[in-house]
Amino acid sequence: MPERVSVVENILSANDRLADEIQHQLNESHVFAINLMASPGAGKTTLIERTIEHLSGLFRIGMINGDIATSLDADRAAAAGAQAVQINTGGECHLDAVMLQQGLRKLDLTQLDLLLVENVGNLVCPASFRLGTHKSVLIASTPEGDDKPYKYPGMYRGVDALVINKIDLLPYISFDMDRFRQGVEILNPGVITFPLSCRTQDGITPWIDWLVFNIQNYREK
Amino acid sequence: MPERVSVVENILSANDRLADEIQHQLNESHVFAINLMASPGAGKTTLIERTIEHLSGLFRIGMINGDIATSLDADRAAAAGAQAVQINTGGECHLDAVMLQQGLRKLDLTQLDLLLVENVGNLVCPASFRLGTHKSVLIASTPEGDDKPYKYPGMYRGVDALVINKIDLLPYISFDMDRFRQGVEILNPGVITFPLSCRTQDGITPWIDWLVFNIQNYREK
Numbered sequence: 245m246p247e248r249v250s251v252v253e254n255i256l257s258a259n260d261r262l263a264d265e266i267q268h269q270l271n272e273s274h275v276f277a278i279n280l281m282a283s284p285g286a287g288k289t290t291l292i293e294r295t296i297e298h299l300s301g302l303f304r305i306g307m308i309n310g311d312i313a314t315s316l317d318a319d320r321a322a323a324a325g326a327q328a329v330q331i332n333t334g335g336e337c338h339l340d341a342v343m344l345q346q347g348l349r350k351l352d353l354t355q356l357d358l359l360l361v362e363n364v365g366n367l368v369c370p371a372s373f374r375l376g377t378h379k380s381v382l383i384a385s386t387p388e389g390d391d392k393p394y395k396y397p398g399m400y401r402g403v404d405a406l407v408i409n410k411i412d413l414l415p416y417i418s419f420d421m422d423r424f425r426q427g428v429e430i431l432n433p434g435v436i437t438f439p440l441s442c443r444t445q446d447g448i449t450p451w452i453d454w455l456v457f458n459i460q461n462y463r464e465k
Numbered sequence: 466m467p468e469r470v471s472v473v474e475n476i477l478s479a480n481d482r483l484a485d486e487i488q489h490q491l492n493e494s495h496v497f498a499i500n501l502m503a504s505p506g507a508g509k510t511t512l513i514e515r516t517i518e519h520l521s522g523l524f525r526i527g528m529i530n531g532d533i534a535t536s537l538d539a540d541r542a543a544a545a546g547a548q549a550v551q552i553n554t555g556g557e558c559h560l561d562a563v564m565l566q567q568g569l570r571k572l573d574l575t576q577l578d579l580l581l582v583e584n585v586g587n588l589v590c591p592a593s594f595r596l597g598t599h600k601s602v603l604i605a606s607t608p609e610g611d612d613k614p615y616k617y618p619g620m621y622r623g624v625d626a627l628v629i630n631k632i633d634l635l636p637y638i639s640f641d642m643d644r645f646r647q648g649v650e651i652l653n654p655g656v657i658t659f660p661l662s663c664r665t666q667d668g669i670t671p672w673i674d675w676l677v678f679n680i681q682n683y684r685e686k
Contacts, residue, residue, distance in 0.1 A: 283504055283505040283506060283586070284504040284588045284609055284613055284616070284617060285504060285606075285608060285609025285610045285613060311616060312589065312616060312617060312618070312619070313615070313616060313617075313618050314612075314615050314616055316612055316615060316616065317616075335589075335619060336589075337558060337587070337589035337590050364589065365504070365588065365616070365617075366558070366587060366588070366589055366590075367505045367586065367587070368533065368556075368557075368558035368585065368587055368590070369558050369587075369589070369590065385506075385608065387506060387606065387608035387631065387634065388505055388506025389506045391535075391537055392505055392506060394534070394535050394537060395505070395532060395533060395534060395535055395537065395586070396505060396533060396534075396586075397533070397534050398533070398556060410608065412637070413608065413634065413637055413638070416633070416634055416637055417634070417664075418664075443638075443639075
């Protein structure tokens with residue numbers, strides 16, 4: 245089906261061009277943006293809530309949530325104190341740059357320092373669509389199993405940081421952290437990882453410190 | 466982008482025609498087939514292992530596993546005693562009927578009673594591609610959270626049965642079974658559900674009984 249292939253390639257390169265425009269637009273307003281990706285239920289929204297709670301005194305935070313059908317996640321981020329925008333993807337399995345641009349129009353970027361973009365819960369498709377954010381973060385969770393880097397290499401390969409959520413459940417499940425880390429190391433050598441529990445807040449501080457460091461570093465450029 | 470839309474529609478209807486052919490082929494060989502779908506890490510492969518252990522004395526079982534990159538799951542099913550075939554989707558986020566047909570060519574259908582098809586771990590895309598199996602089953606897991614029916618309605622709407630795995634973790638997580646069930650009931654009224662733990666085997670028996678009932682019912686037709 246060469247016709248389909250060329251159409252898909254055109255869509256991807258158009259997406260990349262728009263992603264570059266989005267990054268330019270963010271930089272004009274000095275907004276540091278992160279694309280948060282994960283499997284359904286890994287804890288994206290809860291990590292965003294915790295992050296907003298820790299950083300809302302330091303930075304003005306916006307959140308764009310891509311979801312297939314509801315606004316539950318944006319509601320939670322707004323309740324935690326962020327400017328929050330919901331994008332319903334209408335069944336699409338990922339955010340793309342067009343959708344993000346539509347979401348950005350609903351935010352006042354001049355009033356933001358940090359933008360958290362919550363992608364659709366999916367370990368496959370979001371990896372193929374650049375959004376123009378400055379960093380990509382994958383949130384894994386221990387109940388998903390230690391084999392996930394081996395099975396979803398595209399996602400693990402492309403991210404700048406890896407959160408390992410739900411470490412409070414380790415005593416109750418089979419999860420070999422060494423096997424998990426070996427899989428990650430093959431795909432993404434040296435990637436920074438944050439084992440933590442959004443529930444107990446154990447391990448949250450290094451994650452928050454990494455965000456603060458990156459935002460400050462971005463501003464100094 | 467009307468061009469893209471019409472290409473996608475053509476692909477879907479071609480997929481449906483091929484799914485009908487696959488069901489015809491399965492029926493010629495009297496093989497009852499199930500499409501197992503879930504989020505990454507919900508426990509598809511572990512449920513398949515448990516199912517093979519319980520049913521291998523009663524039925525001849527085959528397993529086709531769709532995975533992006535590895536053969537870890539097919540290896541586990543083969544170790545548990547099934548004829549197992551691995552389909553690497555090469556990055557695709559779902560199985561489609563073409564891929565399943567290719568997998569079926571590697572199995573001797575005359576030597577099978579039950580075929581378990583393990584789809585790619587994804588709560589979005591697999592819902593759009595019929596495979597020609599007789600039943601579709603969704604495996605949810607409690608650590609994913611009780612909001613998943615609300616957020617992934619397409620997947621919850623289309624299945625014939627719902628397994629709720631990892632009930633052994635309920636004491637350690639926030640999961641409101643009533644809220645979860647209400648979401649399911651709106652989308653898929655009366656769908657049969659199997660709360661169970663593949664780890665402790667608690668609740669496995671009703672699931673096995675349902676499979677046995679369906680296989681016997683299929684044979685009597």
